[in-house]
Amino acid sequence: MSARDDFARALLDPDQPCPAGLVAWNGSDPARRFQVYRNNVLVALVDALADGFMVTRELVGDAFFRAMAAAHARAHPPRSPVLACYGADFPGFIARFPPAAGLPYLADVARLEYLRVVACHAADVAPVSQAALAARLADEAGLPALGLGLQPSLAVLSSRFAVVSLWAAHHGVGDLAAVLPEAAETALVLRPGLEVEVIGIPPASGVFIAALQSGRPLGQAADEAMALGVGFDLAATLGLLLQKSAVTALHPSGSIS
Amino acid sequence: MPKPVHPASPARGAAAPGPACLPPRCGLGLKPEHFRAILETQPEIGFFEIHAENYMVEGGPLHHYLTQIRSHYPLSLHGVGLSIGGDGELDAVHLDRLAALIERYAPDSFSEHLAWSSHGGVFLDDLLPLPYDRYSLIRVCAHIDQVQTRLGRRMLLENPATYVEFAASTFSEAEFLGEVVVRTGCGLLLDVSNAYVSCVNHGRDPWAFIEALPLAAVGQVHLAGFACDTDAAGDSLLIDTHGAPVSQAVWALYRRLLGRVGPMPTLIERDNDIPPLPVLLAEARCAQGMLQELAP
Numbered sequence: 001m002s003a004r005d006d007f008a009r010a011l012l013d014p015d016q017p018c019p020a021g022l023v024a025w026n027g028s029d030p031a032r033r034f035q036v037y038r039n040n041v042l043v044a045l046v047d048a049l050a051d052g053f054m055v056t057r058e059l060v061g062d063a064f065f066r067a068m069a070a071a072h073a074r075a076h077p078p079r080s081p082v083l084a085c086y087g088a089d090f091p092g093f094i095a096r097f098p099p100a101a102g103l104p105y106l107a108d109v110a111r112l113e114y115l116r117v118v119a120c121h122a123a124d125v126a127p128v129s130q131a132a133l134a135a136r137l138a139d140e141a142g143l144p145a146l147g148l149g150l151q152p153s154l155a156v157l158s159s160r161f162a163v164v165s166l167w168a169a170h171h172g173v174g175d176l177a178a179v180l181p182e183a184a185e186t187a188l189v190l191r192p193g194l195e196v197e198v199i200g201i202p203p204a205s206g207v208f209i210a211a212l213q214s215g216r217p218l219g220q221a222a223d224e225a226m227a228l229g230v231g232f233d234l235a236a237t238l239g240l241l242l243q244k245s246a247v248t249a250l251h252p253s254g255s256i257s
Numbered sequence: 258m259p260k261p262v263h264p265a266s267p268a269r270g271a272a273a274p275g276p277a278c279l280p281p282r283c284g285l286g287l288k289p290e291h292f293r294a295i296l297e298t299q300p301e302i303g304f305f306e307i308h309a310e311n312y313m314v315e316g317g318p319l320h321h322y323l324t325q326i327r328s329h330y331p332l333s334l335h336g337v338g339l340s341i342g343g344d345g346e347l348d349a350v351h352l353d354r355l356a357a358l359i360e361r362y363a364p365d366s367f368s369e370h371l372a373w374s375s376h377g378g379v380f381l382d383d384l385l386p387l388p389y390d391r392y393s394l395i396r397v398c399a400h401i402d403q404v405q406t407r408l409g410r411r412m413l414l415e416n417p418a419t420y421v422e423f424a425a426s427t428f429s430e431a432e433f434l435g436e437v438v439v440r441t442g443c444g445l446l447l448d449v450s451n452a453y454v455s456c457v458n459h460g461r462d463p464w465a466f467i468e469a470l471p472l473a474a475v476g477q478v479h480l481a482g483f484a485c486d487t488d489a490a491g492d493s494l495l496i497d498t499h500g501a502p503v504s505q506a507v508w509a510l511y512r513r514l515l516g517r518v519g520p521m522p523t524l525i526e527r528d529n530d531i532p533p534l535p536v537l538l539a540e541a542r543c544a545q546g547m548l549q550e551l552a553p
Contacts, residue, residue: 003388003425004344008381012379022421023424024421024459024490025422025459025461026488026490028488028489028492029488029490031489032488032489033458033489034420036420036486036494036496037386037421041382041383044382045382048382077379077380077381078380079379079380081338081380081382082310082313082314082338082351082354084313085314120317121314121316121319122315122316123315124315124317124321194318
């Protein structure tokens with residue numbers, strides 16, 4: 001074990017002793033000084049999570065959130081110095097975090113927030129032009145085999161809980177007290193321009209969009225959506241994707257290269 | 258194989274060799290909360306500085322705003338994640354990301370820290386101290402050579418704020434930095450606040466420390482605020498928070514430094530408790546006033 005191993009391990013593990021070999025000019029106990037580094041590391045990682053999971057934090061309160069985030073940071077510290085997308089494992093950690101068991105929807109709210117973080121920093125891709133789209137849609141016979149490329153920022157989250165309403169209520173839309181967390185909701189996350197949007201969509205639309213995103217052509221994606229048996233409005237779903245500039249490529253053969 | 262030292266002439270704040278250099282004026286750290294205010298008001302400011310790692314994302318608002326702001330202002334790229342003081346190999350993927358960012362924004366300066374932040378594949382998100390011994394010197398110089406070769410430009414190395422020292426150290430920090438500058442040809446980013454914080458924390462005289470640094474290699478100055486704590490003996494322990502205005506003691510050192518090295522690109526750093534842009538612009542004007550006192 002090198003001195004650096006001891007130093008690094010003690011930073012993240014409060015049960016480890018202060019590393020050997022540290023000194024202070026006045027002969028004072030270096031453990032007190034080492035504590036500054038421990039604190040810096042933990043605060044920085046907790047703050048990084050707090051930035052991305054604001055609604056999760058509001059739902060549990062700051063003290064609970066920081067304790068949960070610190071436990072996560074110690075168990076799953078970042079593997080990269082690029083922290084913009086740190087926290088991919090945090091929703092799963094929340095789902096298994098016993099003190100949060102009383103809020104079964106918390107992990108899905110965190111999943112939604114993480115999708116927003118990823119969408120914010122996703123690549124910018126121009127949507128297909130109206131002309132290209134009109135030309136392709138005019139070919140009705142070819143539509144079932146048509147594949148659609150979607151924005152890199154786009155994601156679908158199908159939840160057993162009212163994640164969209166909870167998220168919206170925490171952003172001043174709707175009354176939080178009126179939200180029934182146990183109502184299943186499907187969220188569409190995407191960034192049409194500079195702002196990430198969270199849109200509640202019917203579950204069948206979620207299945208359809210997820211199928212398109214997986215590279216399946218329109219016809220097959222629509223079949224999967226209808227197989228859900230809860231009604232599927234193809235025109236409205238396509239209309240939403242177009243309105244949000246979500247379609248970035250057309251693949252007549254249905255194959256997504 | 259040591260490279261020759263570039264005979265920069267920083268007494269006139271010019272001529273750090275490289276693709277470009279920052280103007281000898283005061284700049285500010287660029288914060289997303291100020292993007293729109295900057296573009297709307299186009300304030301009179303020497304340059305903006307960004308933390309490189311914050312912009313290592315594919316798209317979105319960060320690049321949108323930075324692209325616009327870059328078109329109006331000189332830019333300093335300041336890395337916080339290379340772990341130049343680390344034990345292991347530099348992260349080549351991270352160095353590639355840095356090269357791509359430099360390609361995209363053509364910054365006027367690139368700087369990093371005499372510190373480590375990654376170990377064993379884990380990023381610890383802090384600038385951690387290293388012993389100043391022969392082994393560290395060889396590692397740090399090898400890393401800086403690698404960075405300068407990969408990026409094709411000279412980098413500036415920043416002196417750290419530290420809270421502990423190592424029994425194993427055989428160089429003073431100033432001696433260590435002097436050796437690194439001689440062996441690699443890199444420049445020095447002199448963080449006056451870090452110098453002050455470290456000297457208070459280690460019972461030394463800040464001006465004597467600054468005078469012992471390789472001042473001819475200074476290419477940029479940082480100024481920031483700190484918090485006050487005490488150590489186990491009840492002596493002052495200053496914490497480099499970047500969360501407060503620059504202190505009077507640091508301003509006094511800065512003015513004295515300018516008298517010695519001449520006008521220097523100077524950054525007001527503020528990364529926590531970020532106030533509205535006009536507050537930071539006022540602080541930048543303090544530094545700008547001191548810079549202009551030196552103008553012929």
